[in-house]
Amino acid sequence: MVGEGILKGLAETARNFFGSYVSKERLTTVQYPEQRLPRIEAARSFPFLVYDGSDWQQGMRCVGCQICEKECPPKCILIEKSKDKKPDAVGKQQFYPAVFDIDISVCMSCQICVEVCPFDAIKMDVDVDLPTDNRFAGLLLDKQQLAKSNEYYHGIHPTEAAAVDAALAAERAKAQAKKPAAATPPAAPPSAAPVPEAQPVGGESK
Amino acid sequence: MTASFLILALLTVAGTAAAMGLRNAVHCVLALTLGFAGIAALYLQLGAQFVGLAQIMVYVGAVAILAVFAIMMTHKPGQAEASVFSSHWIAGGVVAAAVFAVLAWAIASSEAVFQLLPPQPDVxxxxIGDALMHRFVLPLEIMGLLLTAALIGAVVIAMDRKEETK
Amino acid sequence: MTQVFVQLDQIFVIVKYWLLGFVPAGWQPLVSAIVSVVTVVIAFPALFALVTWFERKGLGRMQNRYGPNRAGPAGLFQPIADAIKSLTKEDIVPLAADHVVHFLAPVLLVTAAFLAYAVIPVGRNMIVVNLNAGVLFFFAVGSVVELSVFMAGWSSRSKYSLLGAMRAIAQMISYEVPLVLASVVVIMQAGSLSTVAIVERQAGYTGIWPHWFVFTPWGFVGFALFMIAATAESNRSPFDLPEGESEIIAGYYIEYSGFKFALFFLGEYLGMMATSGMAITLFLGGWAAPFPFLAWIPSYVWFFLKLLALIFGFIWIRGTLPRLRMDQLMNFAWEFILPMALFNMLVAGVWHFMPPGIPRWLVCIAMVATPCILLSMRLKRKKKLQLRTYQFAE
Known part of the structure; x- marks a missing residue:
């Protein structure tokens, strides 16, 4: 007979219809703004700037080298390098970005800026709560809006952040070990001179 | 000569006139459909419900669609035309006027028009069904047979083509 | 006590005559017509709004989703939000479109859909106009829809809309024949084309069992065929080829936006509700209560309850079945629905001339079941699809 399969199908949809009122497990929809799924570690939305310590201006890892600005395919990053230097989180004298803007209406979340950054200063966020009522100013994030603490970074990407921290610590330890060796022969003031050797700031000289 | 009759008559005449005068063939069919609908409304106004509704069903529902399909199957798309109205509207108008004159002469010369007809009972x-099933049952059956033959003929023609292309 | 129920049943009729008391006698026919028409033009779009919500909720639940639940309690204000959205959207007309025809198509569609309600009795003494040939009027108006579909598809100057219109017209013509033939059995039995007379013929009960036409062998088959053909007529799933989203995006109304699009939507739902109303009138006893002890509930409540039940059936089918292929659609119409409708007319004749009793039931059921089984066997036969050949393209 024609219609046997149709009746089976109708029974199935009827079971779904009534079942969805009886058992809550059937309804897998997450009511988004009120309920949220746990953040996914391997996700990415838009870049942010990592800072160490508690003060975002002082602890910012970015030294304004502008590599990411040059590499960014859609050109959504604007950096103006500072004229002066100021101490970073570990007390070294560094340049810093006077202006660091990312237009996330242009950004395509490609992560190239993260890959080229020699200082682990720029990382990908997982936050998606970015709607604003102004599509121009509201989506142009400045330095302060972009700055997020290292703890936040650990919160969203624990594995990756631990690896970055370990690498940074290793580099610092190496620099610490080299510093006495490099500092003793010329007996020069060790404050500014070892910086080029300790960390590859090659971005500017290239 | 009531207001509704005037409106319907104007609609019918305007529709059929546009069907003669317009340039785009599909527009002509649509205008003609308006004329059909106006005639159907006139039938309804005269109390002939069955004829009026059959007119809508057959002419607006089927004949118009058939005409539109026929035009789209045969019509060659030409260049964009500047004028909305066809350049042959004078010829069309002359033919229409001639047909109208012949019909008007035929009606005016018949004597039935000027006799006062007895008031018809409400049909x-x-x-209508009783008449078709009792008095006119033979013509109805013959027409049914004819239409069935036409239908079968159409199916046969369509099937033959399929065999050829195989 | 019964007086109260009669008053409640006739409340709209009473209110109308009370209103008519305020106008001079010469104007009363006109005002009466306007009052009836305005009621229909307000009530059924309101029902349409409710039905869109109902459909989205129902479909959602069938797919284990919530459906709309943000605007208002349980998402009930969603139709209002949709209406505001479509009213404020930009009305884009394609540059190459035939502007006049493009504008007229949705207007004609909605007008035809509204006209169909003129002959549907929604309650005792509640009908806009009791035409002598009411059923014929309904089908005549329904055939105008095809023309508006063609106008929409042709005037948009878009391949997709023309393809959609072609599909829609082919489908509508194919299924209009069985739609009319399926309702002919009722006309044969009732001996009238007037919808009010058809409803009156189904009044009365045997015990608690109503005398609806659906509870007879030919009536049941007629009802099933009518509903299948009505689904195809209103271009709903599984017969929604004319607007198949995955192939031709939205079919004949793809080039419409803003409120004209909403009008197409409205026309489609009005058509669906009108054919459902006609099915109720023809087969389900119109506004009559299903059991004699429930007859105190007002007649219009019963009509709208039946309407909602049929619409739920449409939604249920939509939530279950996938879309048919074009050849399946046509084969189904011409190889199953149409012969079944013709056989059904024969069965209705046999039923009319046999004396009432068990033998009549057995003979009619056998006469209905045999062609149904044979035709469905024929339909299920494996078909060998041949290579598509083109007559003009090569």
């Missing part, structure tokens, strides 16, 4: 659908 219901039931009565």
């Amino acid at each position: 219901t659908v039931q009565k």
